[in-house]
Amino acid sequence: MIQFSHVYKTYPGDIHALRDVSLTIDKGEFVFLTGPSGAGKSTLFKLISAYEQATSGRAQVAGFDLNHIKAAQVPYLRRRIGVVYQDFRLLKKRSVFDNVALPLVVRGERPSYIERRVQDVLDQVSLGFKLKALPEQMSGGEQQRVAIARALVHQPEVLIADEPTGNLDPVLSREILSLLDGVNAQGTTVFVATHDHDMVKKSGRRVVDLDRGAVVGGA
């Protein structure tokens, strides 16, 4: 589902965010991505979601060849993946409902379906009662759950989540993790970046470890 081969990402100013990353994640897998701050976790996710392009190497996601993808195809890749961004990227002045509905609206789904589906997903992240709230008036943990709901609402083939439990207390963290487990059990490939070593250990899942841009374990 995700295939990287000798991928380098160098930001302007000779910042080598990823060095020779080779990595394969199969359909239906649940994989954690760990590594110290600045190791390149978010950069790897940015390549997967076609937000950045690799400096060199080959990358494939959900059947799209990221080396040759045309700008016009990028939206269709993005509709097949769900992304939880480290900084949430919510529309701060739009309601929770509007935010979560966005991936469905973009795909031109029927309003009645959108309403039902958004309510369901928000219930799953325990925010079903906050449909009309604005993200700018919510706590960090609540915003994070809205971001998770938006990443799941269109039932993506691949879910990538950058620190989805970073702002949550242990109880909520566990809830979110079991939610991701459930999503994975239905066939979605899940790739989660985290600092939470306890969580990783307890889950017994595959772990890809990054250090200074290079894969040091789990590939």
Place this chain on the structure above:
Amino acid sequence: MKYWQEFLRTWAQQPAMQIATLSVLVGTFTVIAVFLGLQQNLNSLLTRWGESVQITAYLEEVQGADLEATGLQLEELIGVIQEEKGVERVDYVSKEVAVQRFQEQMGTYAPSLFTDSDLESPLPASLEILLSPRLASREHFDYLVSLAERIAQLAGVEEVSYGQGWVENYASVLDFFKSSTAALVVLLLAGSLLVVGNSIRTSIDQRREEIEILELVGATPAMIRGPYLFEGAMMGLLAGWIALGICALLAQWQIHLVSQHLGMLGLGGSIQHLGFVQSLGLLALAMSFGLLGSYFCVRRISSSWNHSPVREF
């Protein structure tokens, strides 16, 4: 429906900017509409004139003795003139008729000299030569001149008149007016593109983050551009509509003015509003330039996909 929401949101977010843009556009399209209207009226005036384009040939005074011979000569003269290309009709206006007409036109202002039927009329007899309306155009002006000259050479013709100076000046003024209007309209339209573009760019800048998020959830460039194109088109349409309203008021006022002060020229009736088709054309023009100005801005709206050269190995 969603486009309308976005449009109203832009107005709510930056009303000053929107009003300024709209005002400039209204000004632009009002000027364009006024010039179109003026041109149309000048054109219709020329056409009117064209309908009655004629040469008047004043006949030489013939001594009363030889009346019969004169009659014969007259028939001949009319025959010759009728042979000429572009001549539709030749009417003989006798001295008596000329005086009568003069009296009708001038009414009470006519000097008593003319009303005295005992005296011989001081006005000469003439031939009114009605020409085909096609000769009224600028292109046929040279032919009109040569025809007039030929008629002047004919025996029995004293002098010809066809409003030479007036026709020539009018035609060249109209030409000049047409070309300068075209230049002005082009200039104004280019300006309107810039103004719309500037307004759209401002609303795009205000929503940078939003646009990026839309792209991240898989919106296509067309979806993202849609509201801005709509905004530009609506802005143009609204401006065109207001401009037409202003023009209608202006035309009303003009007709009033003309009929009040220049009534005796009988021009009042010939001033016309922009017709239905022209109004529709102006609206379409305003809308498409709003759309175009917006299009130039949103063409490269996509921001998130960084196209950097990729080396493969």
